[in-house]
Amino acid sequence: MIELSRENALSLVQTDAELSEILMRAFILRRVELLTQGVGDVTLVGSNHSADTLRIKEFLTRNGHPYTYIDLDRDADMQVLLDRFKISSADTPVLICRGESILRNPKNQQIADCLGFNQAVNETQVRDLVVIGAGPSGLAAAVYGASEGLDVLFLEKYAPGGQAGSSSKIENYLGFPAGISGNELAGRAYTQAQKFGAQMLLANAARLICDRIPYIVELENGVRIPARSIVIATGARYRKLALENLSRFEGAGVYYGATFVEAQLCRGEEVVVVGGGNAAGQAAAFLAESTKHVYVAIRSAGLADTMSRYLIRRIEETPAITLLPHTEIVALEGRDHLDRLTWRNNQTGETEEKDIAHVFVMTGATPNTDWLDGCVSLDTKRFVKTGPDLSPEDLSTAHWPLARRPYLLETSLPGVFAAGDVRGGNVKRVASAVGEGSIALSFVHQVLRE
16 A cells, blocks of 8 residues: 555646546546435535525535435434534524534535635745636636646635536537536536646635735635736626515525526426526426426517527427516515515516415626726626727726737736636637636736746
8 A cells, every 4th residue: 555645646646647547537436426325524404494504505515525414304303412402493504514513504614614625825825826716717727727837726705616517407518418517517627626736715805906916816804815817707696686575585495506406495396497598498497307397487578599599499398398488577475485476577567476486596697896896997787808808998097007908818907817707798608618718828828928
């Protein structure tokens, strides 16, 4: 037996192609088996009617961490055990972490710290590249940067994959004729990034300090990370419904992703998917496999302008899916969980109330750019402007200091690039996001040489 440290194991998989294939395959298949069997160092005790239980389930699943789940609604003995340890219903869900600590309704960051997701960051170390956001574009930038020898740190607030990670199946991504789930694709890319030595932190970038070089990325906890170059890949979030009581039902009947976790909650029931893009189409097709019926509500007259043809055909040919054109949800009702809703035809004004307890919202996109605080030029919708889209006025306002114009995907701040859904004029496809992340890296090298 030869025992290797983590550093030596990483070095081995980076330099020995034959052993790398054996070890990486073993690591991946072992993790898949643990996830399938629900065997790990974490036990989650909660209720399926709890928004926080759903949040923790999603956090563990999206981060590829195996766990055992005990449903309080079905296991009366567990409630007796919780009473013995004086854990009240207000403390649930409870996470038993590594058999060492009990976390009462923990925040995601507490879970990440307990499970050792984050390594200590050396605040004096200037990174060649900091990638902010681990969606497809950010992961591509991290993989290509690390594989080419750069010291790469990438930050992600929630889990690898971004919006794409919440997709049940991506069928039009090159090389996957049978389709692949967004979470699986993200997991593979994250493993690649780790293989080449990139470090990831589950942390939220609070602001960019751009009045000095190297630039500083400040995290919510006050940690400051200096960087010679940056790729902004913070993506976009789904636009929320304009309903006064929406927040009350988020995670308790209103969801922003359609994965296996959410599908378990609405098995055999009617659901509504709001949105006319590919993500909404994929969600509708996926949910139709296990629910009683899926209604797809869109404000426009049809799907031809916003959805791929193969998804439109699937919706048309699936009896369990009904398309509702010119339809908007105008009211949500319920106590602890959504019980019913009202939708309205925006042409006739006619309303209808339905006893539906599950709504999947996948409408529009709002870029995650608030944290940039004036460091880079944004368009009127607050997407990041890059390359040819930057006018002479933009560069003058930003005090562009170089004789050359910004490179393709470079922002109004030299050495800072934007890729994926956060960038103005982006093509909302996984393949294009991956392409932008890798293209940005070619210009990062040029900047570092400068």
